[in-house]
Amino acid sequence: MLPTFLPGFIDSPICCRPDQLPLWGGITTICALFLFIDAGLLFRKLFMTRQSPWSYLLIVLPLGVSAWSFLVGREALETATTWQRVVTIRSIPPTVVDVLLARTQMAINDCLLLTLISLLVFILLFRAEIQMFPRVDRRPVWVVMRGRRGFPRL
Helix, strand or coil: CCCCHHHHHHCCHHHHCHHHHHHHHHHHHHHHHHHHHHHHHHHHHHHHHCCCHHHHHHHHHHHHHHHHHHHHHHHHHHHHHHHHHHHCCCCCCHHHHHHHHHHHHHHHHHHHHHHHHHHHHHHHHHHHHHHHCCCCCCCCHHHHHHHHCCCCCC
16 A cells, blocks of 8 residues: 555656656666665675674665666656657657656656665665664774784874
8 A cells, every 4th residue: 555645646747747757767866876885885884793694685685776776767767868859859649648658657656666665775774784783982803903912003
């Protein structure tokens, strides 16, 4: 079940306008970039804290959603490019306009859905990072070991 506000928003004329398509495609692409960066930071944290090998499977979730978001955002931007090409034609058949409007609506719906999924994955990863990794303020191990071996302190 979708929330009560979402079907009304998706079917509204504000959401279906072809000039809104680059906006939603851009938002979806930015979500893909943020998830890709988050996957890299998560890998770094897992590697630095020496977690179990099963913990590395957690990286697959943001990478998969990131790739999916990028592909959907790219498809939305290609649909926007198609609209720009069609606008230059003087006589547009009504069937072409109907097909492009349906394709635009599907692309915007996909972008909205994937933006929500990206936000959900980002929040879930944030919660998982809080629960998995310790929050203790102390010096890293290599600094302590360097001090014990007689190396000069910085």
